[in-house]
Amino acid sequence: MTTGVDGPGRAQIEERTLRTDRWWLTPLATFIVFSGFVVFATVRAFMGRDYFAEPYLSPFYSPCLGDCVEGASDFGQPFSWWPLSAALIILIFPLGFRMTCYYYRKAYYRAFWLSPPACAVAEPHSAYSGETRFPLLVQNLHRYFWYAAIVVGLILTFDVVLAFRPMPDEYAVGDGETSGVHMGLGTLLMAVNVALIWLYTLSCHSCRHIVGGRLRHFSKHPVRYKLWTWVSKLNASHPRYAWYSLFSVAVVDFYIYLLATDVIDDLRFF
Amino acid sequence: MGYELKMRVWRGDASGGSLGDYAVEVSEGEVVLDALHRLQATQTGDLAIRWNCKAGKCGSCSAEINGKPRLLCMTRLSDFDPAETITVTPMRAYPVIRDLVTDVSYNYEKARELPGVELGPRDADGKRRMMQVDVERGQEFRKCIECFLCQNTCHVTRDHEDNKPAFAGPRFFLRYAELDMHPLDTLDRRDTVRETAGLGLCNITKCCTEVCPEGIKITDNAIIPMKERVVDRKYDPLVWLGNKIGLRNKDNEGRAAT
Numbered sequence: 001m002t003t004g005v006d007g008p009g010r011a012q013i014e015e016r017t018l019r020t021d022r023w024w025l026t027p028l029a030t031f032i033v034f035s036g037f038v039v040f041a042t043v044r045a046f047m048g049r050d051y052f053a054e055p056y057l058s059p060f061y062s063p064c065l066g067d068c069v070e071g072a073s074d075f076g077q078p079f080s081w082w083p084l085s086a087a088l089i090i091l092i093f094p095l096g097f098r099m100t101c102y103y104y105r106k107a108y109y110r111a112f113w114l115s116p117p118a119c120a121v122a123e124p125h126s127a128y129s130g131e132t133r134f135p136l137l138v139q140n141l142h143r144y145f146w147y148a149a150i151v152v153g154l155i156l157t158f159d160v161v162l163a164f165r166p167m168p169d170e171y172a173v174g175d176g177e178t179s180g181v182h183m184g185l186g187t188l189l190m191a192v193n194v195a196l197i198w199l200y201t202l203s204c205h206s207c208r209h210i211v212g213g214r215l216r217h218f219s220k221h222p223v224r225y226k227l228w229t230w231v232s233k234l235n236a237s238h239p240r241y242a243w244y245s246l247f248s249v250a251v252v253d254f255y256i257y258l259l260a261t262d263v264i265d266d267l268r269f270f
Numbered sequence: 271m272g273y274e275l276k277m278r279v280w281r282g283d284a285s286g287g288s289l290g291d292y293a294v295e296v297s298e299g300e301v302v303l304d305a306l307h308r309l310q311a312t313q314t315g316d317l318a319i320r321w322n323c324k325a326g327k328c329g330s331c332s333a334e335i336n337g338k339p340r341l342l343c344m345t346r347l348s349d350f351d352p353a354e355t356i357t358v359t360p361m362r363a364y365p366v367i368r369d370l371v372t373d374v375s376y377n378y379e380k381a382r383e384l385p386g387v388e389l390g391p392r393d394a395d396g397k398r399r400m401m402q403v404d405v406e407r408g409q410e411f412r413k414c415i416e417c418f419l420c421q422n423t424c425h426v427t428r429d430h431e432d433n434k435p436a437f438a439g440p441r442f443f444l445r446y447a448e449l450d451m452h453p454l455d456t457l458d459r460r461d462t463v464r465e466t467a468g469l470g471l472c473n474i475t476k477c478c479t480e481v482c483p484e485g486i487k488i489t490d491n492a493i494i495p496m497k498e499r500v501v502d503r504k505y506d507p508l509v510w511l512g513n514k515i516g517l518r519n520k521d522n523e524g525r526a527a528t
């Protein structure tokens with residue numbers, strides 16, 4: 001690392017940073033939480049079971065296009081020949097969306113790649129080419145994952161509607177189902193999750209660009225200008241939605257796992 | 271109420287140097303630059319500092335305080351515990367001239383590489399007209415005081431001297447964005463910003479935004495929008511196809527065809 005802060009001509013200072021605050025805390029916390037999520041999501045995605053507890057379907061498995069348990073596939077099973085977990089068919093979309101997200105990029109470049117670990121803290125790498133070459137050049141395809149994320153968002157919203165369906169008989173309160181709708185803690189969790197996912201998806205930087213940011217003359221496009229103004233407001237909180245929706249997806253999946261494995265019963269509101 | 275402030279200040283030049291320990295009388299309400307000036311007046315007559323306005327407007331007094339790139343004149347002593355030792359060094363991304371003064375000419379070279387504004391023809395009455403909503407977006411970028419703290423912090427060149435020829439840096443991405451969002455400008459800069467200015471080297475880790483004393487949202491409002499515009503131009507197959515078959519964007523958003 002002789003070309004950086006300790007290179008010739010620069011002020012001779014031994015420390016790679018003189019920062020006295022706890023600059024390592026954020027990257028460390030990010031590293032721990034993201035790693036935890038990746039482990040959890042990988043385990044759950046490869047399990048291929050306990051992802052459906054009628055009427056709830058885990059977001060990791062929606063839409064369930066493989067050889068799924070009965071009642072889980074609302075869009076048919078075009079991939080019923082797929083030998084592995086059905087989650088693996090569709091996870092590329094949410095995964096690709098988050099991996100190429102401008103905020104997640106910032107977070108993992110800092111926390112996992114230490115490039116840089118924090119501002120004005122020298123990074124440990126001797127060479128750096130940023131996002132100019134393959135594979136990181138692929139980050140430029142983020143907008144396509146955004147288009148896919150819109151579809152995923154719609155499907156997850158549909159799942160929430162389905163989560164209001166009557167429960168099967170064994171859960172019925174009193175003498176069987178009396179009304180056509182039901183709501184339980186599962187429904188609530190799924191609804192909150194989908195709201196956070198929409199906030200995350202609509203606050204995306206590519207969304208901001210697509211709805212109006214790409215224009216040079218807002219005055220010629222008043223509607224798109226309005227949209228851009230709204231998305232810009234959401235966009236300021238994009239990192240927050242990225243974190244919240246990460247947690248909510250995991251919580252929903254875990255709750256359904258607990259239901260499906262009969263560890264707990266759904267808390268029923270009506 | 272005055273107190274004695276303990277300071278460590280980097281002294282030296284390109285051939286070498288080190289942090290010297292000092293104690294200087296300060297009073298509440300003063301800024302780091304005041305303390306350094308008193309040091310200069312009472313103990314170290316030859317201490318080199320660059321400054322002009324002492325009001326956070328000229329962008330001359332950039333340095334690093336406790337390892338953080340900041341303006342000396344805008345960093346209040348009241349932000350620190352009186353018992354704390356404050357360490358001041360020159361900016362660490364540039365060749366040092368002496369003490370706290372660095373050679374920032376890299377930035378002036380980058381400024382010269384940037385293609386200036388190219389306005390289209392005037393209206394029939396000889397005037398130029400712009401709508402308020404169209405110019406508003408670039409106003410934020412005009413707050414820049416050219417302190418080069420963002421340039422100094424950006425790890426692309428701070429940690430990799432060899433990237434300097436290929437990378438213009440956040441302050442100039444700001445300028446690219448301002449011009450590309452200018453309603454009357456006609457020059458298409460989307461290739462230049464990628465090829466000459468090295469926009470792809472930026473990995474949007476946002477340190478420029480973190481240190482900007484003007485609070486400009488450099489990454490969110492200039493760099494990322496420029497990255498998206500480069501995608502439009504270079505990496506988006508659908509936009510490319512749309513342009514080819516004349517489906518969209520016939521006027522290229524007011525940019526001259528290239």
Ligand code: SF4
Pocket residue numbers: 420423424425426439440471472473474475476477478479489493
């Ligand atoms: S966001 Fe980009 S330009 Fe700004 S400091 Fe980080 S790498 Fe440099």
Ligand code: SF4
Pocket residue numbers: 329413414415416417418419420421440441444478481482483484485486488
């Ligand atoms: S953008 Fe901000 S940090 Fe960078 S030179 Fe301008 S005022 Fe300084």
Ligand code: FES
Pocket residue numbers: 097101102103104142146200201203204205206207238
């Ligand atoms: S989802 Fe984060 S920027 Fe697009």
Ligand code: FES
Pocket residue numbers: 321322323324325326327328329330331332341342343344
């Ligand atoms: S002296 Fe002018 S900005 Fe500090």
